[in-house]
Amino acid sequence: MFRYEYYLRNKHFPHIWCTGCGCGIILKSLLRAIDRSALSKDEIALISGIGCSSRTPGYVDFNTLHTTHGRALAFATGLKLAKPDLKVIVVSGDGDATAIGGNHFIHTARRNIDITAIIYNNHIYGMTGGQASPTTPLGKRGSTAPYGSIEPDFDISGLAIAAGASFVARSTCYHAVQLDKFIEKGLSKKGFSLIEVLSPCPTYYSRPNRLGTAVDMMRWYKENSIPFARAKDMSAEERRDKVITGILHDIERPEFCEEYKRLTERVKGT
């Protein structure tokens, strides 16, 4: 039995999340991945913005920082540069990361600073009551898209790859075992690593879109996920409305803190 209690701030339960919410599944996966990475609690800083997903840090016994909406990666950049021996992890919702925080998102990826970001993608603004987000799929409803969204949605992983992240993986709350592995890999990667996790919001996404219960969402993830290796040979038509899971990107690039250190040595040497 995995000892979640060791990592949790047990006094601060019950949590605020709805029954069937994916946030808890991702939290547990994160703890298992941290445990396997043999990181001590003292060396981890867990940082978030604002949203349901961003409440994660309050429940875990690390150095935890709950910042402002969309800005977690910028706070994390400052902390990481000031204390590079910390393992800095950011958790963020799809709105937090790609709407209000979109600018920090692309620039953190571009710098390739050694931060691991886990994006809980529930396709909706959960905390504020189900408004459409940049990842609400075309045609799907939110409280501010009552007739269905007419905006194309963001591909969070694709955005991270294009902006310069060195490790990008996508999974879902159904694939918890796979998710553990991806987070573990992300944590050990030197550079900006991003793990996108599709996560059910039964309260504000499933209901208006008639997608059933949380269990139905899990079933949907199971039946509509295609491993990256297989998806590569499929046509765009075949891939439509599917979730491509797997390690999508894994390259070596100069990491920002190391580059900064190199710069200081160069400047001092002259």
Add this chain to the structure above:
Amino acid sequence: MTSSNNTDTRLMTGNEACAEAALVAGMRFFAGYPITPSSEIAEVLARKLPSSGGVFIQMEDEIGSIAAIIGASLAGVKAMTATSGPGFSLMQENIGYAAMTEVPVVIVNVQRGGPSTGLPTLPSQSDVMQARWGTHGDHPVIAVVPSTVYETFVWTIKAFNFSEQYRVPVIVLLDEIIAHINEKITIPAHDELAIIDRTLSSQPPESYLPYKNTPSGVPLFAGFGTGYRYHVTGLCHDETGFPSSNARIVEELYLRLNRKIDQHRNDIIEYQTLDLDDAEICIVAYGSSARSAQRAVRIARQDGIKVGLFKPFVLWPFPGEELAELTRKAKTIIVPEMNLGQIAHEVSCATRKDVVSVNRVDGTLITPQEIVKRIYDVQV
């Protein structure tokens, strides 16, 4: 640069003095985004921080800049950003975050004309109220307003001291004139400068309460990654740092945040007076306008007019009580400022005297002659 008798005398601009002083104060993390007329502060620090064991980073915008310095300060590093009006507006939400979470940071705002892009290369003093009230919510700030290059040096160091001592964001209000003017300054010997660091907790981590009240009202600090694992949030929180909406706890937090500045008001407030003892007319001036005001007092005194100057170095908290006391005998107060009367209103509330404004919002400095003219106007 000349050096004799161990004194270090140099010609430098206000922006350079600000950057140099920050290094002397122990600042080792700067994050910023270029904006006129503040960019030289970033440029000096981009050159100097890497060899001083510090970090310089140019962020993607001002919101990211202030976020990054708060993150760095949580690691225990003194941190600063510098900007001007548009960037200062963007920073407001996170200035409030620093106030709420009690993370020491220094924000330099080299004022230019606004609103919006306004007058990028010309001076203004129109952000003085924004410095006080720019963020949402009820929280105190400290803002300092130097009026010379030398004062910029000294007050940048004091800004760091205040922010460390009281764990608040401190705003250094410069303006384009002071930022770019070249003046000869003698840099005080380092051992003459008091440098204050935040007080660290010596509690064992198990019993550490990150937001526990102390006699000074300022909680004891523990850096992230030093073995104290705690939670920081911009939500209302109790002394453990965890969110609370309990009415008593919420009220206690707000009152303590305000009290920690109110109760040290006398240690924070500082001002200078000139010829105020017998003055019937008092000029209240700060920043660049104080330079002209000082000259105006000299000119009018030569004509036998009983006029004096009150020049605050600390604008927030406002030295209202001190001003009221010092101007008890004055009939009229003149407030020259490069805005439409922001501090004049504050002066009027504090002194309940006749307050006459001398305003300029055209991007030019208020001249001594303009102030002298107003002195003659009110004298008759």
